[in-house]
Amino acid sequence: MAADGADDASGAARESLRDRAYRILRQRIVDVELQPGQRLVERDLAAEMEVSRIPLREALRRLEAEGLVVLVPQRGALVSPFTPADVRDLFDVRESLEVLAARLAAERADDAGLARLGARLDDARAATARGDRPAIAAANAAFHAAIVDLADSPLLTSLMRPLDARLQWLFRLTADRDPGEQCAEHEELYTAIAAHDTERAASYALRHVAAGRAPSLELAHSWSHPDIDPVKVTHTRRRARR
Numbered sequence: 001m002a003a004d005g006a007d008d009a010s011g012a013a014r015e016s017l018r019d020r021a022y023r024i025l026r027q028r029i030v031d032v033e034l035q036p037g038q039r040l041v042e043r044d045l046a047a048e049m050e051v052s053r054i055p056l057r058e059a060l061r062r063l064e065a066e067g068l069v070v071l072v073p074q075r076g077a078l079v080s081p082f083t084p085a086d087v088r089d090l091f092d093v094r095e096s097l098e099v100l101a102a103r104l105a106a107e108r109a110d111d112a113g114l115a116r117l118g119a120r121l122d123d124a125r126a127a128t129a130r131g132d133r134p135a136i137a138a139a140n141a142a143f144h145a146a147i148v149d150l151a152d153s154p155l156l157t158s159l160m161r162p163l164d165a166r167l168q169w170l171f172r173l174t175a176d177r178d179p180g181e182q183c184a185e186h187e188e189l190y191t192a193i194a195a196h197d198t199e200r201a202a203s204y205a206l207r208h209v210a211a212g213r214a215p216s217l218e219l220a221h222s223w224s225h226p227d228i229d230p231v232k233v234t235h236t237r238r239r240a241r242r
Helices: 002-030 042-049 053-065 084-108 111-130 133-151 154-173 179-194 198-223
Strands: 069-072 076-079
Touching: 002 042, 002 053, 002 154, 042 053, 053 069, 084 133, 084 154, 084 179, 084 198, 111 133, 111 179, 133 154, 133 179, 154 198, 179 198
Parallel strands: none
Antiparallel strands: 069 076
16 A cells, blocks of 8 residues: 555656656747757756656657657657748638637626736736837737637637647747737737627737738748758767766
């Protein structure tokens, strides 16, 4: 019985370490501290986060499922290059799902939900006023996530969840896009949702997403690595130092 208890405790510890490694790596990628196309050296990351390679590899597999990491069998990992083609595909999906989310949010939002959405908008306004680009990106991502919550559709939520990290990453990578303009577009969208005007909310959502496509694709060419070869990036597996 004691052995079972020890196994349970050990399993909880492993999960905790995995979740911690996942959270740290995810944030470092989203914040572009780890650049698109950058090799991820397991030995160095494990040492930095003070975890063994087992929970680190579990975290990397989870990040791969979210599209943030590329794993090359028997070689290693790198941050996903996130090419202009990836940005284009993300906008294609956003133009469908986020428009639906806005329509459903306008139909179903209650006072408490609108208050939460308004709070996210206030966060974006404050970050924009400070010129705090990381905070602007986080606030904008939170605003979009709040609209999905207001839509009150478990299926839509499950479809959007895998995109959440990539949206945060996109907002961070395109932080040079005019934050004041984005904030104004969010204010229009909030007003339509608060008025329970489903058609206007859907129209504003489509216009908002579409407005970001061209500048985001243009910015993508400045930081993406569309021709990167993951196998070449991860080909040096042996230790470079002792």
